[in-house]
Amino acid sequence: MANVQSRRKIAWLVLLVLVVVVLAIVLTPVFLIMPFKAQTPRIVEISYLMRRWSPWLTLFASALMVLLAIRLWLGGRWWSRALLVLLLLPAFAATWLARQNHFEWMFNPLPNAAYAKSTDVSFINDDDRVLSVTIGGESVAYPVRLMAYHHLVGDTVGGTPIVATY
């Protein structure tokens, strides 16, 4: 009986550690590379590594957590089951977040950018600023007010593939 009790304790401990690790690896880069913060090359490197590995690590950890949770659910009291739900929900949310690009929630990308003739433009004023590129006789204007939102737009100008950035 004592053996079963201590095994349950270990399972709880492992579960708790996994939840903490999953939350840390997903949320740390969100905070580190936030606007208006100062970043060092080391901070950028850590964020990169966490973003790179978090999709795999969270998936693996989630699978492990499900196995542990099933074990702890069976034979558990109502309060330990409630605790399981409380621990697993944020961990699963973080697993999902590791696969998302929250910067693209803030600034929707423009994968199929459309263009108008310079004589046929209603959405931009004469004194609005544009980024202008001319390659091989083809000229394109990217209004700064649009670029300040999307930040980057892929294009091919005069046969050259480029990314317009602001």
Next chain:
Amino acid sequence: MWETTVDGRVLHFRLAGINNQNFIMRDDETGTWWQQVSGKAIQGPLKGKQLKGVFHDEISFSIWKREQPHGRVLKPDERILASNQYAKPNWETSVGAMRVVEGTDVDQRLAPRTLVIGVSAAGKSVAYPLTALQKQSPIIDTLGSVPIVIVLGDDKRSVRAFERTVEGRRLEFFQKTENNELQLIDAETGSTWNFEGKATGGPLSGRELKKVFVLEDYWFDWRIYHPDTTIYNLG
């Protein structure tokens, strides 16, 4: 603004993060992180690679339309437009009032959000405050060994820079004041030049000055990426 071909492969970029208020792009093909302002790969499989810059201007729509009547203009995303998420026409005023990066050492020579025209040539970087150009244009300068001229457009807001050497001869420029549309005259030959750096009349008619890339930026941001920059002072 960057060419997207690296080692023969075309990369596709998206937003991936922020590094000292300049964004990081990630390419879908390799997952490498690139710094937008420098075009340099900072993390990932392609770390150390450098994207090739695309020459571009930041000018008023009115000037661009006049120069490029056959050009095309990026259209807004209708959903973003309808939900009012694009910058307002007066966006510059509100961004100018925003805070800057926390914790970085502040260079007190100019206020952090002073608009500067940054020019780099021959290993030297100079920040020209926009207000200096609005007081005096063109500005004749020499960066290292490169003689340049910096010109404010007739909208009093757009700025271009050129190398002011034509066939080994250094030119000095003056602005013709009686015209509405900007016109420069060089002191050496009396030829007239337009805002595109093309000679439109006089002995050098048909010649074109080599464009020099200018970056309009906030002082604090320019200084982060050009720590050795000097500031141009009106004499």
